[in-house]
Amino acid sequence: xxxxxxxxxxxxxxxxxxxxxxxxxxxxxxxxxxxxxxxxxxxxxxxxxxxxxxxxxxxxxxxxxxxxxxxxxxxxxxxxxxxxxxxxxxxxxxxxxxxxxxxxxxxxxxxxxxxxxxxxxxxxxxxxxxxxxxxxxxxxxxxxxxxxxxxxxxxxxxxxxxxxxxxxxxxxxxxxxxxxxxxxxxxxxxxxxxx
Numbered sequence: 001x002x003x004x005x006x007x008x009x010x011x012x013x014x015x016x017x018x019x020x021x022x023x024x025x026x027x028x029x030x031x032x033x034x035x036x037x038x039x040x041x042x043x044x045x046x047x048x049x050x051x052x053x054x055x056x057x058x059x060x061x062x063x064x065x066x067x068x069x070x071x072x073x074x075x076x077x078x079x080x081x082x083x084x085x086x087x088x089x090x091x092x093x094x095x096x097x098x099x100x101x102x103x104x105x106x107x108x109x110x111x112x113x114x115x116x117x118x119x120x121x122x123x124x125x126x127x128x129x130x131x132x133x134x135x136x137x138x139x140x141x142x143x144x145x146x147x148x149x150x151x152x153x154x155x156x157x158x159x160x161x162x163x164x165x166x167x168x169x170x171x172x173x174x175x176x177x178x179x180x181x182x183x184x185x186x187x188x189x190x191x192x193x194x195x
Contacts, residue, residue, distance in 0.1 A: 001152070002113070003089040007047040012087065013039040015048050019055035028063040029081075032073050036083040046086035053090035054097035061103040064088070068106045115150020118142075124152055128159040129174070134166055136174040 007014035015035045022028050032048075039046035050056070066072050068088060073081040090107070098104050116124075122145045129136045144162065148154040165181060166174050 003047065003049040003091070006087075006089070007049075010045070010047070012045045012047040013042055015046065017048070017050055019050050019052045019060075022050075022056065022060060025060065025063050028060060029073055029075055032067050032083065033075075033081050036081075036086065039086070040084060046084065047089060048086060049089045049091070051091050052093075054092040054094035056098075058099050058103075061099050064103065065106065116152060117150070118145050121145040121148050121150060121152070121155050124155045125159055128156055129163070132159065132163045134163050134172060134174055140174050 004014055004016070006012075013035075015031075015038065017031055022031065035046055035048050053061075063074075066074055067083055067086075071083040071085050073083060075081050088107075092098060095104075104110065122141050125141045125144055125148075126136070126138075129141070144158060145155065147158060162174055166172065
């Protein structure tokens with residue numbers, strides 16, 4: 001969401017890719033070339049976002065070296081594709097899996113995002129439930145927010161699971177006691193919700 005917001009604010013073409021979908025060097029070269037061409041067709045700058053970048057092997061990380069510093073892609077057989085200057089965002093929850101001295105050091109900025117405050121997670125959950133057409137007791141939303149560890153994606157995923165559980169039971173309203181079933185589904189065990 002942060003990378004997308006930056007791209008929208010700057011008026012850049014935003015392209016997102018999951019690192020796990022980049023199986024080899026060829027996939028990365030094609031992504032870079034196609035993303036660059038898409039931005040050029042629109043006469044805009046490119047912001048490329050790679051999510052879960054720790055899933056890239058060290059060799060895959062190396063493919064980004066020239067594009068990040070010289071805006072060119074080694075297509076093999078001494079052929080180079082010249083890119084326009086672009087912005088690369090990568091997100092990870094496993095910084096230790098990245099090549100810190102080569103890959104990470106090429107980024108001009110490295111930010112550590114903190115988990116969101118519980119109140120913001122509650123707002124995300126309430127909004128998601130409204131979008132999904134499910135009515136929730138506020139106490140349920142508060143308790144569910146505690147299970148999210150400040151991570152928005154977890155909140156969105158849990159909201160969908162709760163919605164499915166409630167609809168499977170023939171209801172459209174979530175009540176506080178549903179939290180026990182959600183805990184079972186998520187294998188979270190017994191928690192003290194009284195605090």
